Amino acid sequence: xxAEGLGWLLVPLHQLVSxxxxxxxxxxxxxxxxxxxxxIRRTQNADGFSTHVCxxxxxxxxxxxxxxxxxxxxxxxxxQSIVMILTMLLMLKLxxxxxxxxxxxxxxxxxxxxxxxxxxHWSSFSDYVQCVLAFTGVAxxxxxxxxxx
Numbered sequence: 001x002x003a004e005g006l007g008w009l010l011v012p013l014h015q016l017v018s019x020x021x022x023x024x025x026x027x028x029x030x031x032x033x034x035x036x037x038x039x040i041r042r043t044q045n046a047d048g049f050s051t052h053v054c055x056x057x058x059x060x061x062x063x064x065x066x067x068x069x070x071x072x073x074x075x076x077x078x079x080q081s082i083v084m085i086l087t088m089l090l091m092l093k094l095x096x097x098x099x100x101x102x103x104x105x106x107x108x109x110x111x112x113x114x115x116x117x118x119x120x121h122w123s124s125f126s127d128y129v130q131c132v133l134a135f136t137g138v139a140x141x142x143x144x145x146x147x148x149x
Contacts, residue, residue: 014020022076029080030087037094046095054088054095055120061085062136066143089129096125 040046061081064131102125109118111127111134120127 020048026079026083027075029084033087033091037091040042040094040098044098046098049091049095051095051120057084057088058132059135061088062139064130066136066139069143070147089132092128093125096122098130100124 003135036049038051061084065078065085067073106123108123109115109127110124111121111130120128120131122131
């Protein structure tokens, strides 16, 4: 009889725990980057942060989103990828601004140069966005072609 009487409390409690767990999954991966972002912004020095981390996480999360189109998985994981992509783009934007402001007399590099020696070391945030969009387009097309496999 007591278990039936607590049903009104257990169902909302279960939903609350599910929402909190989903929120932790979605935003938990972003939390470590908040102090880094603030530190880079405050010191105007991005030397301690590698933009290659952004590259790896952007590729991984873009591929995860594309995989979702073939085999749906839990929504919090999809949202986690979207939030992580936005976070990595913000980190790239900040690091690019700081690096360009600190290095006055360097040759400007761009994605359109297609120079493999300077890949992912561009002078403008828009070049990173172009690269991410190009990768997403190519990977999306391959996903579209092989979606039934």
